[in-house]
Amino acid sequence: MSELAGTPDPGLQAERTALAWVRSCLALLVAAVALSRLVAYVNGVVAAVIAVGCIPLAVLVGVLAGARYRRSVRRFRLSRPVGDGLLPGAATLLVVLLGLAGLGYVLLG
Numbered sequence: 754m755s756e757l758a759g760t761p762d763p764g765l766q767a768e769r770t771a772l773a774w775v776r777s778c779l780a781l782l783v784a785a786v787a788l789s790r791l792v793a794y795v796n797g798v799v800a801a802v803i804a805v806g807c808i809p810l811a812v813l814v815g816v817l818a819g820a821r822y823r824r825s826v827r828r829f830r831l832s833r834p835v836g837d838g839l840l841p842g843a844a845t846l847l848v849v850l851l852g853l854a855g856l857g858y859v860l861l862g
Contacts, residue, residue: 759809767825774817774844775815780809781847783848784851788847792858806850810843814843814844814847817839817843818840
């Protein structure tokens, strides 16, 4: 049994959360690539802007997810609260950018 009462292994919670963030990152990366390819049929410059803006942001979400996992494991061991708004903020920004790009494609394409 671990130091935290009622929790068989506190690392599993952080691992499940990290895996969920990685799945979200991969889905956003696929959406960014698919939208870039879809827009490329209409306008290559706009597709390049979407790719340059969204694909690195999707990779950043993945990097932040890994850093958050490592930080979470350390903080669980020290019984400190975990969390900052950087990872959810980056993911939200990416979703908004992809949504606006998709909306622009539908309305203008």
